[in-house]
Amino acid sequence: MMRALLLSLLALLPVTGRAAALDLFVAPREMVLDGTFHGAGLTVFATAGGPGDLVLVLESPAAPALLTQRKKKGVFWITGRRLRLEDAPGYFAVATSLPFAALTPELKERMGFLPLRREAQLAEAQNRAFTVAFLRLKQRERLYAWREMAIGKRPHHAFHAEFHLPSSVPAGRYRLRGFFLKDGVLAATGETGYTVRQGQIGFALSVLVAEYPLLTGFLSIAVMLMTGLAGALLLPRR
Amino acid sequence: MCLLNLSVTAEDPAMDLYLPVAHVTLGMGSLLALGLGVGVLSGLFGVGGGFISVPLLMFMGVPPAVAIASQSAQLVGSNLTGYIAYARRGEVDDAMAVVLASGGLIGGMAGALALRVLRHYGWTETAIPLIFIFVIGCVGLLMLFESLRTVIKRGLARRPRVIEPWNFPTRPFRTYFAASHLSISYLVPAGVGFIAGIFVALMGVGGGFFLVPVLIYAFGMAPRLVTGTCFLALLLTSMVSVMLHAVINHAVDPVLALVLLAGSLLGTQMGARLSTALRGEATRLLMALLLIAVAAMLALQLMAPPDDLYALTTP
Numbered sequence: 001m002m003r004a005l006l007l008s009l010l011a012l013l014p015v016t017g018r019a020a021a022l023d024l025f026v027a028p029r030e031m032v033l034d035g036t037f038h039g040a041g042l043t044v045f046a047t048a049g050g051p052g053d054l055v056l057v058l059e060s061p062a063a064p065a066l067l068t069q070r071k072k073k074g075v076f077w078i079t080g081r082r083l084r085l086e087d088a089p090g091y092f093a094v095a096t097s098l099p100f101a102a103l104t105p106e107l108k109e110r111m112g113f114l115p116l117r118r119e120a121q122l123a124e125a126q127n128r129a130f131t132v133a134f135l136r137l138k139q140r141e142r143l144y145a146w147r148e149m150a151i152g153k154r155p156h157h158a159f160h161a162e163f164h165l166p167s168s169v170p171a172g173r174y175r176l177r178g179f180f181l182k183d184g185v186l187a188a189t190g191e192t193g194y195t196v197r198q199g200q201i202g203f204a205l206s207v208l209v210a211e212y213p214l215l216t217g218f219l220s221i222a223v224m225l226m227t228g229l230a231g232a233l234l235l236p237r238r
Numbered sequence: 239m240c241l242l243n244l245s246v247t248a249e250d251p252a253m254d255l256y257l258p259v260a261h262v263t264l265g266m267g268s269l270l271a272l273g274l275g276v277g278v279l280s281g282l283f284g285v286g287g288g289f290i291s292v293p294l295l296m297f298m299g300v301p302p303a304v305a306i307a308s309q310s311a312q313l314v315g316s317n318l319t320g321y322i323a324y325a326r327r328g329e330v331d332d333a334m335a336v337v338l339a340s341g342g343l344i345g346g347m348a349g350a351l352a353l354r355v356l357r358h359y360g361w362t363e364t365a366i367p368l369i370f371i372f373v374i375g376c377v378g379l380l381m382l383f384e385s386l387r388t389v390i391k392r393g394l395a396r397r398p399r400v401i402e403p404w405n406f407p408t409r410p411f412r413t414y415f416a417a418s419h420l421s422i423s424y425l426v427p428a429g430v431g432f433i434a435g436i437f438v439a440l441m442g443v444g445g446g447f448f449l450v451p452v453l454i455y456a457f458g459m460a461p462r463l464v465t466g467t468c469f470l471a472l473l474l475t476s477m478v479s480v481m482l483h484a485v486i487n488h489a490v491d492p493v494l495a496l497v498l499l500a501g502s503l504l505g506t507q508m509g510a511r512l513s514t515a516l517r518g519e520a521t522r523l524l525m526a527l528l529l530i531a532v533a534a535m536l537a538l539q540l541m542a543p544p545d546d547l548y549a550l551t552t553p
Contacts, residue, residue: 034256037263066551068360076540078364133548141550167263201493202258209259209488217484220311220492221477224499228315231503232322 021049022180022190024056031165034199039142039166042194044095044176046159052182053098054151054159055111060196061172063090067134083130089115090170092144095161097151102184110186111179115144142166171198171206259491260304261552266497268298273312273501280316280502281509282516283525288313288443289374290528291498293367293536301552302362303353304491307483309442310476311495316502317444317473324466331417331463334427335470338449341428342475345435350482352440357487360551367536369441375537377447378529385522418459427457431471439479444472447529 025045031037046054064086071080092115096103103113114135138144143166151161174194180187198206208216255266272294276287288309295305324330356362411424430452434445449468453459459467484490513521 037256038254064552066360068363068549068551070364070544070547070549076364076368076537077542077544078368078540079359079361082360084360130548133546134550137546137548137550168261170261198258199256202256205492206258209484209490213485213488214481216488216490216492217481220484220490220495221314221480223492223496224311224314224480225318227496227499227503228318229322231315231499232319235319235503235507 021047022054022178022188023047024176024178024190024192026176026192026194030195030197031169032197032199033169033171034202037167039164039169042163042165044159044161044163046161046178046180046190048157048159048180048188050157050182050187052157052180052187053096053102054161055097055103055179055181056095056151056161056163057111057113057177057179058091058093058095058163058174058194059089059112059115060091060170060174061089062087063170065090065134067130067137069130069133081130083134085134088134090143090172091165091174092138093163094146095150095163096148097153097159098149098181100146100148104184107179107181107186111177113146141168143168165196169196171196171203255493255497257300257304257491257494259308259489260300260494262299264298264300269494269497270501273498274505274508275501276312276498277316277502277505277507278509278512279505279528280320281506281511282513283509283521287316287502288441289370289447289532292442293370293532295494296366297539300494301489302366303357303483303487303489304494306353306366306440306442307480307487307489308491308494309498310438310479310483311490311492312498312502313438313442313444313476314473314480315495315499316506317469317476319503319506320469321466321473324469327466329462330466330470331415331459332467332470333413334415334418334420334453334459334463335467335474337413337415337424337427338431338434338467338471339474339478341431341433342435342438342445342471343478345432345437346439346475346479346482347435348432349436349439349441350479350486352436353483354486363549363551364540366441367540371533371536371540373437373441374443374447374529375533378526378533381522381526382530385519385526389519389523418457418463420457420459422457431475434472435475435479438472438475439482445475446472 023046027043027045031040031042042058044056046056048054064084065088066082066084068082069080070077094113135144142164145164151159154160174196176192176194178190180189197203208219254263255269256263272291276291279287279290292305292309295309296302321330353362356365412421413424414421430449434449437443437445437448446468449471450464453464453467454461480490516524
């Protein structure tokens, strides 16, 4: 329903006189993480000022991650080398309407084709295996994705793409960036936001735990004491 | 290769529970069943049950730090119900419990800080199972030998075994525990409490499996006072542990703790009824086998080649 409405709205948009404009629309406007959330699709529509191709990059805020390597010590597989990643986004997805091969390295660099661009340490040769492992693990969890030819072209220089957000996506304000290419050259860019938020209880709890740890401790103890007391009264031990 | 995959997602999404601190969605039914199982063990063996629930929560995908911290919170509720039951009968040595808890406070701090360090360096995934394997494996084997020896000796001579308490120093800080008729240095029970505090904070286990034999066999306390005293000492220790985990590790998931506690309150009743049907040696033997089985399961998990040499966790 929402998709049909957006498509009809897109058809009404004036396309003349906007040689290099790029407008991005997302549906739904936000996603709520709660017990019923098992992953969802995000639909993106875009309109450009003329014929060309589109690259979309959707990324969540940075989510610190710790990558560890297992090594065999005696009979056990234990934790060996580790790498802490502070700047890597929790979710990162790229979709294009053209083959990746058509994109020059400069364009990829400008678009932020790899989510680890800020991790200078990962560029070091000794950490290359970690980089590859990190991207592989994220892709396995469907938190990172690169999909070429995944953007459909519509009449009036409109585009349509779908992103899948798995159940483990982090909450936060997501950034959707669009790059419109005309004859292989970057002609316009666009950006919009997208919100993934926790359900009310989940949000309140995560804020409480992160921002007010002392209060969390007191409240947890109080709740446990009250529940334990109720249990002792209702179900007394013999 | 993964030996166990207990990642549970209920078929009915409405029955799923999103745990905001652990960042996982688990079936409400499986969590309640886990709490129930922990409660049955608590009622049957008089232990906290954390040695079962923490490894199972880890198998279910809950990060070790969150599993431990939330289980510590669950212990607050379950220890309170246990304490009330024994306090009503006057079977608690309050002074001994407070001294044990004073040591538990320091032990809890040490345990919570150790968990923080392990988490920082990404060692929780292997260090916590290794600690579990060592501690519960040793306790399980000791209990197995002890119960088997009792059964065999009872078969040879029907004379109850008399165990002499250890001779602990009375100085410095000589303290008289009137309820237990015990006069020893304050540092001895405080030291025992310190070790129990480490167990609570670092492993999320009640510490009863350690405290009960020490108080009975080493201190020579009257068995009728021991369980209630342990409940009070561990109630105070687990409260301190929860505070420390909340402040230092930001890892207490109140939702997870509450669901586990709800299940365990019901399970304790069932366990207590079951315990009346079992003889003392049989109960201890069963407990020993259970501890060894959990330790073996964890060991096999660590010995199996991992699916991927790399693992991604939240620091």
